[in-house]
Amino acid sequence: MTHDFVHNNLPSRVVFAVGARTRLPEEIDRLGLHRLIVVCTPAQADLAADLTSPLGGKIAELHPHATMHVPVAVAAKAIARSREIDADGCIAIGGGSAIGLAKAIARDTGLPIVALPTTYAGSEMTTVWGLTDAARKTTGRDQRVLPVTVIYDPQLTVTLPPALSITSGMNALAHSAESLYAPDRSPITSLIAAESVRALADALPRLVTDPHDMGARADALYGAWLAGSALGATTMSLHHKLCHILGGTFDLPHAETHTAVLPHVLAVNLPAAPQARTALESALRAADPADHLFHLANNLGAEMSLKALGMPEDGLRTVIDQALAAPYANPTPVREAELDHLLGNAFVGAPPT
Template identity: 50%
Template sequence: MMAGFTYTAHPARVIFADTALDQLEAEAGRLGARRMLVITTPRQTGLMDTLTAALGDRVCGTFAGAAMHTPVDISDLAADTARTRKADLVVAAGGGSAIGLSKAVALRTGLPQLVIPTTYSGSEMTPILGETRNGQKQTQVSAKVLPQTVLYDVSLSLALPVHVSMTSGMNAIAHAVEALYARDRNPVISLLALEAIGAMAAALPAIHHTPDDGEARRKALYGAWLCGLCLGSVGMALHHKLCHTLGGSFALPHAETHTVLLPHALAYNAPAIPEVMHQLAGVLGSDPARRLQDLARATGAPVSLAEIGMPESGLQRAADIALSNPYWNPRPLEREAILALLRRAHDGSLPQMDS
């Protein structure tokens, strides 16, 4: 018998096309925008130029200061810029950093958002905002940070570097994997999660082999959209807590941290989620945790925390922080077991299931 569940759909207008950017001006007009603040990261000045050219004199200001893990001082500065420029719409283009900053501005100002993802992070589909304050990443959930319109433009993803594509894609898979065993999981999201994982797991090796493979890029962006829907619709568990801890407290790169930790967090929870492991085996093959690490290794993504800058001396502290304000998890959180998980992840060892 199917268990009872609650499913809440988050409203958003999604446009998915090979050249969705062609619709940017029309979508901004549909939102009634006359004064737009355009947000990117410092590395995306070319994209900034493209957006400002497309929007013309309706651009009231630009902010190319989005940073990883969304530091609160940058959020405050961007929100002040929006107020000073009297913006009526935030237009953000880029990955999780740019979209995270857009959401932070929306939370502070109440402005609507039109976002254009260029990676596979999935942040654009969630009511979740994580900001870093005093070396710790704090996460909150609010409908106020949901973008009103999302433009998925496949052509923009063609220029995404292979390394970023792989880690960003693994980050997306992590959202869908945890959605399968979230406390508030439901049949709709579980179906989307399995579809998303299958699409992304097929697309990443193809992109690694042929970066300009349009069909693989299309499949990856589709998978990223679904993964974001999963993250935005149900809760998170141990994997995301560990990633937020390591990212916020040790300044580790976001997507790479997800890539390394996902196989180990899944293996930790495996004894408590046999049905989910069976479902994942149908998509990934036998021993899904090992298959995820194999996928990362085969596509050149990192498989150890050491190679992305995590000091071994910080593992004890990381375990303590993760346990200080833990997320719900299907398996009880045991300090020594979590510390062992972190040590295996630090060394790049095989994920290990225990009971």
């Protein structure tokens, strides 16, 4: 085999254990932080207050205003508050929305982030930031937005409803699947991605059977950590591009959109990505990874139709135009006919063809 690759390790500290949330004070001490802004969604304000109460006077502000896709106005307010209170660090508690808001703060102020993820979105392991303005989502990479410390506690994910557990897990699977055919993949990112797919595909059915199964929660979060790591080290392709457009343009829910789109993109891309296909076949123990992932999610109750998620029928044209406008890496050339075909299937929730 010919080995020819470049691999960059991202510098972050990961603390992973059932009960690890109680180690937050020692991790904050380790970083020498004293005036913290805590960001979360409104729904997780009580959880954030509970988790950070042992930090006492070090918490300068609880800012429970995170919303999906980081609207610029929400980001501007959080950045302004960080400056007003003279924060020296930011704690993000929640899923990709809370971590996304923390990233917006860090990108502007350089504040270090300590993240306690409560979904499987994986944003905490990447340097990718996103902002949405006037129905357009912009993303970029900046080393400053990578959390310096991530505390993974599977107990924090127990309250994640089964439906969101499945779609969030599919979101993580999408990171790993796309990293397997990324132009800048390396042997390490491919090993990480394959292990992530194995762990997630094994855990998701167990979570539906028993959402309190701590072994399954730990396996899913472990898979999500690996998926975020693979995503953070590679370039995203067609799948992530389409989901960014769909989320930013129609405000579609993030994890659900990834779930509905992934099987269709894989059906188009895997014939041109034999290494990724072999890795997915082996990790999923399935002859047709695209079809297998469609039925895995569908059988576990996920909504597979973009129409049902709120996409307007006349929106297909907008998505195709935006997807064709900016070139990006993809194993197969992205042409109008393929986009029309795969988005048509995803729109109605049909299996990939």
